Amino acid sequence: MNVDNPWFLFALLGSLGLFHLELAADFLNLSRLPGADSAGTQDQKQEIERLVGYNTAVTKAGIVRSSISLGLLLAFWFCGGFGWLDAWTRSSGWDAAGTGVLLVAVLGAVQSVLALPFDVWDTFGIEARFGFNRSTPATFIADHVKGLVLSAVIGLPVVWLVVWFFATQPLAALYAWLSVVAAGVLMSWLAPRLIMPWFLKFEPLREGPLRDAILAMARRLEFPVSEVSVVDGSRRSSKANAFFAGFGRNKRIAIFDTLVSAHPADEIVAVLAHEIGHFKRRHVVWLMLAGFAQMAVIFVLLHVALRSPSLFVAFGVREMSPGMGLVLCMIIFRPLSTLLDVGQLALSRRFEFEADAFAADATGTASSLAGALKKLSHDQLSHPSPHPFYVRLHLSHPPVAERLRALESRGAPDETRA
Numbered sequence: 001m002n003v004d005n006p007w008f009l010f011a012l013l014g015s016l017g018l019f020h021l022e023l024a025a026d027f028l029n030l031s032r033l034p035g036a037d038s039a040g041t042q043d044q045k046q047e048i049e050r051l052v053g054y055n056t057a058v059t060k061a062g063i064v065r066s067s068i069s070l071g072l073l074l075a076f077w078f079c080g081g082f083g084w085l086d087a088w089t090r091s092s093g094w095d096a097a098g099t100g101v102l103l104v105a106v107l108g109a110v111q112s113v114l115a116l117p118f119d120v121w122d123t124f125g126i127e128a129r130f131g132f133n134r135s136t137p138a139t140f141i142a143d144h145v146k147g148l149v150l151s152a153v154i155g156l157p158v159v160w161l162v163v164w165f166f167a168t169q170p171l172a173a174l175y176a177w178l179s180v181v182a183a184g185v186l187m188s189w190l191a192p193r194l195i196m197p198w199f200l201k202f203e204p205l206r207e208g209p210l211r212d213a214i215l216a217m218a219r220r221l222e223f224p225v226s227e228v229s230v231v232d233g234s235r236r237s238s239k240a241n242a243f244f245a246g247f248g249r250n251k252r253i254a255i256f257d258t259l260v261s262a263h264p265a266d267e268i269v270a271v272l273a274h275e276i277g278h279f280k281r282r283h284v285v286w287l288m289l290a291g292f293a294q295m296a297v298i299f300v301l302l303h304v305a306l307r308s309p310s311l312f313v314a315f316g317v318r319e320m321s322p323g324m325g326l327v328l329c330m331i332i333f334r335p336l337s338t339l340l341d342v343g344q345l346a347l348s349r350r351f352e353f354e355a356d357a358f359a360a361d362a363t364g365t366a367s368s369l370a371g372a373l374k375k376l377s378h379d380q381l382s383h384p385s386p387h388p389f390y391v392r393l394h395l396s397h398p399p400v401a402e403r404l405r406a407l408e409s410r411g412a413p414d415e416t417r418a
């Protein structure tokens, strides 16, 4: 044990601290689930039991997953795994950037294999038991393979570039940050065009009142829509969703088929007005900038850490190298980025309220969106009143009850479809 090595202490206490912080948030959150005695009728009682059962199962699975992953990290670390891995990747004889990519690729592959049983349990155990899962084993496997291919094709070149900068350039942190920013912008452009169609099937929404209502709303809001598509979300899950994608003049609205089948037209239009609100208020851009700012902090810390031999000593690695440094920094800074995320999540929750208000103005009533939110949250067995600590730590969306209150406080709600 290197208890006099500050990196060692920081990494160990940080990992243990983050684990316990998340554990506390989980338990606090579970303690706020409604009790069965708060139900009046037998039906309500059954509904509450389902809600409590689902939230408890998801939380428990998450705790088991993070306990095992922390245990494996500590075991690997204290058994000299990082030193061994470093020596093994160096034996490839590749240069610093190549060795760094090999290291990240091996760790990434091992991580996804280890995560697989948990992913299987989430999908075919929990989601299936509560009637959400629609994914077949074939779709599940195909999704995982595609995910791995994508991270290899997109992620590894970025890793190569970042490690190469840190191996050769004095201003590496700046260059690395600029290339990650460029990759992020490129990805947001590529995602709706190349990546999403690889996972989801987009089909034009049928001519009819729903399509007319969506296009009329988009025209009223001066939001140039080139395409309204329905996406086959039902192939994976019964949970409903909507999103829109695309920059510039080519905006593409996509609605999950599960949303179309479960909600009346006015609610779907309200949900889309909310999405357009995100765009009109530039929320997407602001969140992206916040992410880039956070990345700048991490790269500056990486710059400092890579010059510190004791960082490597703390993990039992004999020689300094930018690739291994990058991996060690990811372990060390994970608790820190969780704290930085708290700010970004708060911003995101504020944007949700703004987009809700935008949708209420755009559709002339708060009740359509309120109806959609109530139904979505009910159908997805969302926690009705998550603990404020859990909200701050994890949630990008405010609790539905708060969103409904904010919508109601915008003046007399339209009672026509109560």
Ligand SMILES: [Zn+2]
Residues within 6 Å of the ligand: 274, 275, 278, 352, 355
């Ligand atoms: Zn939103």
